[in-house]
Amino acid sequence: MKHFFVVIFLSGSLLCASNSFAEIVVTKVEGTAAYRDGNKWSPLKEKMKLPEGVKISTGANSYAIVSLNSLNHTVKIEPLSMLQIYSQETTNKTNTHIGLKRGQITANVPKNESVKTIFKVSTPVATSSVRGTEERITYGEKTGMIVEVLRGSIEATNRFGRSNVISGKQKFMQISNSANSRNILSTVRSISIVSVNGHGLTSEETATSQYSGGDQTGSPDGDTGTLFENISKNATVTVNLQWPW
Amino acid sequence: MLKKIILSITLFLLPLLALAQNTEEIEWINKLDTKAIATFGDAKRLFYSTFPDLSKQQSNTIKLLNQYKDDAPLKRGMIAAIIARELNLKGSLFYMLTGLERYACRACIAEGIMSANSSENDLISGPELLDIMIQAKIAKEGN
Numbered sequence: 440m441k442h443f444f445v446v447i448f449l450s451g452s453l454l455c456a457s458n459s460f461a462e463i464v465v466t467k468v469e470g471t472a473a474y475r476d477g478n479k480w481s482p483l484k485e486k487m488k489l490p491e492g493v494k495i496s497t498g499a500n501s502y503a504i505v506s507l508n509s510l511n512h513t514v515k516i517e518p519l520s521m522l523q524i525y526s527q528e529t530t531n532k533t534n535t536h537i538g539l540k541r542g543q544i545t546a547n548v549p550k551n552e553s554v555k556t557i558f559k560v561s562t563p564v565a566t567s568s569v570r571g572t573e574e575r576i577t578y579g580e581k582t583g584m585i586v587e588v589l590r591g592s593i594e595a596t597n598r599f600g601r602s603n604v605i606s607g608k609q610k611f612m613q614i615s616n617s618a619n620s621r622n623i624l625s626t627v628r629s630i631s632i633v634s635v636n637g638h639g640l641t642s643e644e645t646a647t648s649q650y651s652g653g654d655q656t657g658s659p660d661g662d663t664g665t666l667f668e669n670i671s672k673n674a675t676v677t678v679n680l681q682w683p684w
Numbered sequence: 685m686l687k688k689i690i691l692s693i694t695l696f697l698l699p700l701l702a703l704a705q706n707t708e709e710i711e712w713i714n715k716l717d718t719k720a721i722a723t724f725g726d727a728k729r730l731f732y733s734t735f736p737d738l739s740k741q742q743s744n745t746i747k748l749l750n751q752y753k754d755d756a757p758l759k760r761g762m763i764a765a766i767i768a769r770e771l772n773l774k775g776s777l778f779y780m781l782t783g784l785e786r787y788a789c790r791a792c793i794a795e796g797i798m799s800a801n802s803s804e805n806d807l808i809s810g811p812e813l814l815d816i817m818i819q820a821k822i823a824k825e826g827n
Contacts, residue, residue, distance in 0.1 A: 471709050472710075480711055481707065496714060497710075498733070499734040500733060500734060519814055521717070542818055579811075579819065580809070580811040581815050582796070582815055582819060614799075
C-alpha cells in the first residue's frame with residue numbers, strides 16, 4: 440500500500456513537471472495597458488503575475504513588457520495591440536504560444552541549448568516559429584502579418600502550409616486573401632546598390648546557378664544538376680596571362 | 685471634521701478614478717475593433733491619443749480634424765489626409781499642391797500605411813482604422 444502511494448505521488452509529480460504553467464509576469468507598463476479579468480478589463484501593473492491564456496490589450500501611445508518564463512523570454516506589446524498568451528515550462532522544455540489579434544509585438548527569445556524551445560506567434564493568416572532570436576511581428580486586418588527578424592532566424596508558415604525561413608533584412612509579409620506571401624526581399628530591393636534576387640543572390644550569382652543548380656561544387660553522389668546538360672555548348676573565355684609575375 | 689472626511693474620501697477615490705480612465709480607453713478601443721463602419725469622431729479621438737504632441741503643433745492638421753462632423757461615416761480619404769499632413773509623408777507633394785484626398789491616399793499606400801486595393805471613397809471599419817493608426821505610428825517612429 441505504501442508503495443502504491445509513492446508510485447501515485449511520483450506519477451503525479453512527473454505529470455505536473457511535464458506540463459507545468461510558466462510564470463507570466465509583467466515587467467514594465469508605460470501608458471494604458473489592461474488584461475481581461477473575467478468579463479471586464481483590469482489595469483496591468485508592474486510585477487503582476489498573470490494566468491495562463493491571459494488576454495492583454497494596450498492603449499494608444501502605450502506599451503507593456505511581459506516576461507513569459509524563467510528563461511527570460513519576453514514580449515514587448517506595442518500600442519493598440521491585443522493578444523493572448525499561453526506559456527508552459529518544464530526543466531528541459533518551454534512551450535509558448537502567442538495569438539496576436541492586432542497590433543505589433545517584439546519577441547525576445549534568448550538561445551539556450553539545454554532547453555528545447557517552442558515559441559510560436561500566430562495571427563489569423565500565418566504562424567511564425569522562433570528559436571534563439573529576436574523578432575518583430577505586426578498584424579492588421581488589411582496589412583496582414585509582417586515578420587521582421589532583428590536577430591537570428593525564424594520560420595514563418597501561412598495557412599496553406601507554405602513556409603519561409605527568414606533572417607537578416609528579409610521580411611515575411613502575408614495578407615489575408617493571398618495563397619502566397621510576398622517576396623521576402625521586396626523591401627530590400629529599393630535600397631540595394633546591386634539588383635537583388637531570391638535567397639540574397641545577385642544577378643550574376645543567379646545566372647551562374649541556372650547552369651550549375653543550387654550546389655555549384657557538385658553533390659557527393661555525382662549529381663551535378665544541369666551542368667552536364669549545358670557542357671557541350673561553345674563558350675568564349677578570355678584569359679589574361681601575365682609574364683613575368 | 686467634515687472637511688477631513690471629505691478630503692479622505694477624495695484621496696481614496698482619486699486612484700480609483702484614474703484606474704477607471706485607464707480601462708475606459710482600452711474598452712473603447714476594443715469596442716471600436718468590432719465596429720463595421722467607423723466614424724470621423726472615432727478617427728479624431730484615436731488620432732489625438734496616438735499623436736498627442738504632434739497635433740498641438742500643426743494647425744493645418746487641427747483644421748482637417750474639424751472639417752467633418754464627428755458622426756460622419758469615415759472614408760479612407762478623410763483619415764489619409766490627416767495622416768499625410770501630420771506625418772509629412774514623402775509622397776504627399778501632390779496632395780499638398782491640390783488638396784485632393786486621392787493623393788493623400790496614394791501617399792499613405794506608398795508608405796505602407798494603407799492597403800493598395802481600395803479608393804479614397806471607401807468606408808473604413810473599426811479594425812481597419814486601428815490597423816491604419818498602428819501603421820502610421822510605425823511609419824512615424826521609423827520601425
